[in-house]
Amino acid sequence: MDDFNSKFSLLASAEPTGACGYLTVDLSALRRNYAKMASLVAPGSAAAVVKADAYGLGAGPVSNAFYDAGCRHFFVAQFQEAMALRPQLADDGQIFVLNGLQPGNEELAAIHHIVPVLNSFDQVRRWSQMAGKLRTRLPAVLQFDSGMSRLGFPPEDRRELRSLLQSDQGLDILFMMSHLASADEPEHAQNADQLAAVKSICQEFPDLRISLANSAGVFLGDNYHGFLARPGLALYGGAPVGGAANPMQPVIRLDISVIQTRTVNAGARVGYGAAYVASGERRLATLAAGYADGLLRSLSDRGAVFYQGVRLPIVGRVSMDSMTVDVTDLPDNTLSLGSLVEMIGPHQTLEDVAAAAGTIAYEVLTSLGQRYHRRYI
Ligand SMILES: *Cc1c(COP(=O)(O)O)cnc(C)c1O
Numbered sequence: 333m334d335d336f337n338s339k340f341s342l343l344a345s346a347e348p349t350g351a352c353g354y355l356t357v358d359l360s361a362l363r364r365n366y367a368k369m370a371s372l373v374a375p376g377s378a379a380a381v382v383k384a385d386a387y388g389l390g391a392g393p394v395s396n397a398f399y400d401a402g403c404r405h406f407f408v409a410q411f412q413e414a415m416a417l418r419p420q421l422a423d424d425g426q427i428f429v430l431n432g433l434q435p436g437n438e439e440l441a442a443i444h445h446i447v448p449v450l451n452s453f454d455q456v457r458r459w460s461q462m463a464g465k466l467r468t469r470l471p472a473v474l475q476f477d478s479g480m481s482r483l484g485f486p487p488e489d490r491r492e493l494r495s496l497l498q499s500d501q502g503l504d505i506l507f508m509m510s511h512l513a514s515a516d517e518p519e520h521a522q523n524a525d526q527l528a529a530v531k532s533i534c535q536e537f538p539d540l541r542i543s544l545a546n547s548a549g550v551f552l553g554d555n556y557h558g559f560l561a562r563p564g565l566a567l568y569g570g571a572p573v574g575g576a577a578n579p580m581q582p583v584i585r586l587d588i589s590v591i592q593t594r595t596v597n598a599g600a601r602v603g604y605g606a607a608y609v610a611s612g613e614r615r616l617a618t619l620a621a622g623y624a625d626g627l628l629r630s631l632s633d634r635g636a637v638f639y640q641g642v643r644l645p646i647v648g649r650v651s652m653d654s655m656t657v658d659v660t661d662l663p664d665n666t667l668s669l670g671s672l673v674e675m676i677g678p679h680q681t682l683e684d685v686a687a688a689a690g691t692i693a694y695e696v697l698t699s700l701g702q703r704y705h706r707r708y709i
Pocket residue numbers: 381383430510511545546547548562563564565566
C-alpha cells in the first residue's frame with residue numbers, strides 16, 4: 333500500500349505532456365493593437381469586441397490585456413458570455429450584450445451591471461419594468477438596423493422610439509449603435525448607404541452619440557468612427573481589410589505536435605478515402621491536431637505547415653484529431669515524436685490558413701477549440 337501511495341504521489345506531481353499543439357497568445361501584441369486602434373479613432377474611443385471567448389483566444393486574459401491598454405468598453409454577443417466575463421474584469425469595465433435582452437435575464441443583468449443592447453420595443457419594455465421593480469435607473473444601448481437586416485430597430489421605428497423615451501422609462505441610454513455589413517469592401521456602395529441611414533436616425537436623437545465602426549469600418553475614414561469604435565478582428569491581428577497590407581501586429585502563434593513519422597512507397601494510400609496516393613517514396617509525419625482543433629477539413633490536400641521555413645504540404649484528408657504532412661523536403665530524421673511544426677506564425681499568417689481553407693480569419697480563430705496547450709506571454 334505504501335509502495336502504491338509513493339508511486340501515486342510521483343504520478344500526481346508529473347505534468348502531462350504531449351499536448352496536440354501550443355497556442356501562444358502575445359498579450360503585449362494585443363495591447364499594442366488596441367493602442368493602435370484607439371489612436372486611429374481619437375478623439376473617439378475604442379471598445380473591444382470579445383464575443384465568442386475573445387475570438388477563441390480566451391475572454392478573461394484577453395479582456396484584461398485590453399483593459400491594461402486603457403479599454404473600458406467590452407462587447408460580447410451573449411448574456412452567458414457577459415456573466416462569465418463579469419467576475420474576471422474590473423468593475424469599471426462595462427460589458428455590453430450585442431444580441432439583446434432575452435426574457436428572464438433582466439434581473440441578473442441588473443444585479444451584475446451588464447448593459448444590454450436593446451434591439452426591440454419588447455426589450456425596452458422589459459428592461460424598463462426591471463428598472464421600476466428595482467426602483468433604480470438602468471443603463472442601456474439602442475441598436476438600429478441601418479441596412480444589414482440582422483439586429484436592431486428598423487429606421488422607421490425611430491419616431492415612435494423617441495416619443496416612448498421622452499416619457500421617462502427609467503433607462504439611461506448611454507449611446508446608440510449600428511453595424512456595418514460591407515466595411516471590409518471599402519468600395520461597396522452599402523457603406524455610404526448605411527452612413528446616410530445612420531445620420532438620419534441620429535437627427536431624431538440629437539442627444540445620443542453613435543457607435544458604428546467595426547475593425548474594417550475604422551479604415552473607411554473619420555466620418556465612420558462615431559464616438560466609440562467596436563473593433564474585434566483587428567485587435568487579434570487579423571487583417572481588417574482584405575487585399576490591403578495588414579497594419580496590425582500578429583497576436584497568435586500555433587505550433588502542432590508530431591506524433592509519428594514513416595516512410596511510404598509509391599502507391600501508398602494516405603488517410604480516409606485514400607484521397608492521396610504517393611507517387612513515389614515519401615516521408616510523412618502525422619500531426620496531433622485535426623478539424624476538431626479548428627484545422628478545417630477543407631485544408632485537405634491544400635494547406636501546409638512549416639518547419640524552419642520549409643513548406644510541408646498536407647496530404648490526404650484532415651481527420652478529426654490528426655492530419656498527415658509530407659516531410660520529404662526535410663533532411664532525414666529531422667522530425668520525430670514531439671517535434672513541433674508551425675501552423676500559424678512567421679511563415680504562414682492567419683489569413684494564409686484561412687485562404688487555404690476557403691474561409692475567413694474569423695472562422696479559423698473561433699474554431700481553434702480547447703485542446704491546445706495555451707500560453708499567454
Ligand atoms: C462582431 C462585431 C463587431 C466586431 O467586428 P470585427 O469585424 O471583428 O471588427 C462589431 N460590432 C458588432 C455588432 C459585431 O457583431
